[in-house]
Amino acid sequence: MKKGKIFVVGFGPGDREHITKRAVDALQQSDCIIGYKTYVDLIEPLVTAKTIVSTGMTEEVSRAQDAIKKAEAGNIVSVISSGDSGVYGMAGLVYEVLIEMGWIEKEGIEVEIVPGISAINSCGSLLGAPVMHDSCTISLSDHLTPWPVIEKRIEAAAMADFVIALYNPKSGRRTRQIVEAQKILLKYRSPETPVGLVKSAYREKQNVVLTTLAEMLEHDIGMLTTVIIGNSSTFFYDNKIITPRGYQRKYTLGEETQSLKPHQRLKKEAEPWALDQETGKAQAGYEQIMKKKQEVSPLEMALQAVSMVTKTEMENPFFVQQPIEDIFEFAVSPGVANKFITPEQMGVLAKIIGKKGTMEYTPNHYFIIKIPTDQPESIIEKLEQSHLTVMPIGDVVNVKACDFCYGEKAESIPYAEEIAKKLGGLKLPKKLHIGFNGCGMACYRPVFDDIGIVYRKKKFDLFIGAKPVGRTAHAAQPVAEGLEPDQLIPLLTKIIEEYKQNAHPNERLFKYFKRVKKIQNFNYHDMSCKIELEPAPCGD
Numbered sequence: 317m318k319k320g321k322i323f324v325v326g327f328g329p330g331d332r333e334h335i336t337k338r339a340v341d342a343l344q345q346s347d348c349i350i351g352y353k354t355y356v357d358l359i360e361p362l363v364t365a366k367t368i369v370s371t372g373m374t375e376e377v378s379r380a381q382d383a384i385k386k387a388e389a390g391n392i393v394s395v396i397s398s399g400d401s402g403v404y405g406m407a408g409l410v411y412e413v414l415i416e417m418g419w420i421e422k423e424g425i426e427v428e429i430v431p432g433i434s435a436i437n438s439c440g441s442l443l444g445a446p447v448m449h450d451s452c453t454i455s456l457s458d459h460l461t462p463w464p465v466i467e468k469r470i471e472a473a474a475m476a477d478f479v480i481a482l483y484n485p486k487s488g489r490r491t492r493q494i495v496e497a498q499k500i501l502l503k504y505r506s507p508e509t510p511v512g513l514v515k516s517a518y519r520e521k522q523n524v525v526l527t528t529l530a531e532m533l534e535h536d537i538g539m540l541t542t543v544i545i546g547n548s549s550t551f552f553y554d555n556k557i558i559t560p561r562g563y564q565r566k567y568t569l570g571e572e573t574q575s576l577k578p579h580q581r582l583k584k585e586a587e588p589w590a591l592d593q594e595t596g597k598a599q600a601g602y603e604q605i606m607k608k609k610q611e612v613s614p615l616e617m618a619l620q621a622v623s624m625v626t627k628t629e630m631e632n633p634f635f636v637q638q639p640i641e642d643i644f645e646f647a648v649s650p651g652v653a654n655k656f657i658t659p660e661q662m663g664v665l666a667k668i669i670g671k672k673g674t675m676e677y678t679p680n681h682y683f684i685i686k687i688p689t690d691q692p693e694s695i696i697e698k699l700e701q702s703h704l705t706v707m708p709i710g711d712v713v714n715v716k717a718c719d720f721c722y723g724e725k726a727e728s729i730p731y732a733e734e735i736a737k738k739l740g741g742l743k744l745p746k747k748l749h750i751g752f753n754g755c756g757m758a759c760y761r762p763v764f765d766d767i768g769i770v771y772r773k774k775k776f777d778l779f780i781g782a783k784p785v786g787r788t789a790h791a792a793q794p795v796a797e798g799l800e801p802d803q804l805i806p807l808l809t810k811i812i813e814e815y816k817q818n819a820h821p822n823e824r825l826f827k828y829f830k831r832v833k834k835i836q837n838f839n840y841h842d843m844s845c846k847i848e849l850e851p852a853p854c855g856d
């Protein structure tokens with residue numbers, strides 16, 4: 317007699333495009349298809365089977381038994397599940413019923429589990445990239461699982477910062493579970509945590525809602541919804557929910573914490589928590605855990621592991637409370653005019669930077685400091701108490717001045733300081749250096765800065781739009797001579813405001829000037845050299 321076979325087919329979210337070829341083949345080979353009515357209707361256009369058995373939702377066990385009986389009679393049978401057949405689907409149940417009957421693979425009917433795209437993936441794709449990092453699925457259905465167990469899982473997942481996909485979040489009668497779940501999650505995550513609600517993904521009545529942990533219950537959630545909750549790094553961008561690949565973040569002064577850009581990752585100093593760092597807190601934390609592990613028996617360990625999900629963090633002896641440290645990046649200099657760093661200041665810097673930070677000497681007359689920390693404010697405070705100037709780096713206004721011949725040409729210092737105070741650190745489409753020189757020697761080369769200012773005979777000369785880098789570098793264009801002191805800062809402010817408003821992202825001042833041909837009342841003149849050049853290897 318022909319030996320029968322059971323396919324347990326996950327057909328994906330429910331549209332033709334997202335079902336696998338193997339699933340379609342299985343359905344087409346089958347003499348009989350068995351499934352929940354709604355699902356059978358979804359795949360019906362794809363099948364040619366002679367018998368289709370559609371049953372109610374609660375008749376899962378009889379569906380499995382029926383399938384086995386038909387396969388034993390020599391038929392090829394497909395039992396269908398939406399999404400993946402192994403995720404809250406029919407695969408486990410079919411095996412359970414077979415095991416009860418003493419089935420073993422070698423002698424019994426053939427079984428093939430055909431995987432499909434599960435709701436966490438299909439719904440995730442409609443939201444952007446919310447899953448991305450370590451994640452888990454939790455079904456809120458307490459029909460077959462005791463609620464206290466579900467509660468513990470939510471708590472554990474929330475505590476461990478998993479991205480969480482809640483399946484079976486709510487039905488006509490089960491309405492409290494999602495409310496309780498939200499309560500638990502709010503103990504560990506910010507109310508602003510991004511949440512996606514996807515109903516009927518890739519089906520006719522698809523509906524996608526972006527909301528937050530605090531507000532998610534104000535929207536419609538039902539049997540066909542999957543709720544995806546972000547981790548502590550997940551963010552909204554352009555109507556999407558994105559979870560970054562890692563936890564690496566940085567502070568720059570004057571801005572909120574932000575994820576490292578992809579090209580800034582994979583550097584050791586960006587991973588202050590990594591186990592392979594030889595020194596520091598991460599290693600200490602690791603050693604602490606290992607020591608504790610050696611002190612307890614396996615049984616105690618197991619009990620403590622269980623208690624991890626029941627006790628709060630503070631009570632839990634295993635929980636190493638380590639705030640996630642971000643990289644704090646900033647520039648430091650002894651001042652706008654002052655070029656001397658004292659030994660005391662060096663001492664303060666060395667202490668703050670410690671073993672885990674770095675201090676980089678740069679061509680911009682400042683040091684760039686990078687320190688893993690969760691307390692940037694206290695660092696700034698200490699440095700400022702030592703009379704060091706702390707400035708943001710990145711796409712901001714940076715003011716550098718000459719040394720004013722060590723004070724001999726000091727009369728214009730207050731102007732330089734006022735410019736730094738008023739405009740320094742202002743966020744712009746691209747970095748902008750203002751160079752200030754106290755005499756016509758212009759020895760700190762302000763003429764090669766985005767904006768150059770030269771103090772001469774109690775008045776100011778102004779230059780704009782140098783191309784300071786690259787092989788086609790050129791000086792800035794002289795645009796005004798003999799500006800009165802009271803004209804300077806208002807004019808500078810207007811130029812920078814105009815650039816800030818109108819430049820494209822990443823468009824440096826010289827490029828902007830070249831494109832628009834006029835800044836304030838100043839017309840553009842081409843200052844670039846005209847030689848033919850091969851493209852530079854680094855793109856400049």
Ligand code: SAH
Pocket residue numbers: 329330397398399400401402403404405433434435436438439482483484485514515516517518519538539540541542543
């Ligand atoms: N085996 C399925 C899960 C079945 S449990 C899978 O892997 O996806 C049923 C739950 O799955 C629903 O309550 C809902 O939370 C989720 N689900 C299944 N299909 C979905 C879809 N197309 N859109 C949104 N959620 C879906």
